[in-house]
Amino acid sequence: MKLLFFLIQQSNIEKKMEEAPDSAYEIGVVIGSYLPFVVLAVIAYAIYHYTKKKRDSE
Template sequence: MFLLWQDVSEIEKKIEAAPDSAYEIGLTIGTYLPFVVLVLVAYAFYYFSRKSRQD
C-alpha cells in the first residue's frame, strides 16, 4: 500500500540519473526507511497494548 503512494517512475528516474552507487543506496534507504519505521511503531503499539491487557 505504501508503495502505491510513491511515484515509482520518479524514483527510477532518480536512480538512472544517480552520479554513483552511494547515491543509489541512499535513495533506496530513504525510500524504504519511512515504511520500516511505520511498521516498527505499529508493532510497538501492538506489543505494548497486548502486554497491558495480560496484566
C-alpha cells in the same frame, strides 16, 4: 490505496536511479525511500505489542 502509493513511489525511485551520479547516491536513495516505512512499521508493532501486553496482564 497502498498499492497506488507503492507504484508511485517505485517509479520515483527508478527515475532517481537513472539520474544518479554514482552508486553511493543510489544506496542513499534506496535507504531514504524505504526507511520511513520500516520505522513506521516498527513503531506500529511496538504500540501493538505494548497494548497487547497491557491487556493480557489485566
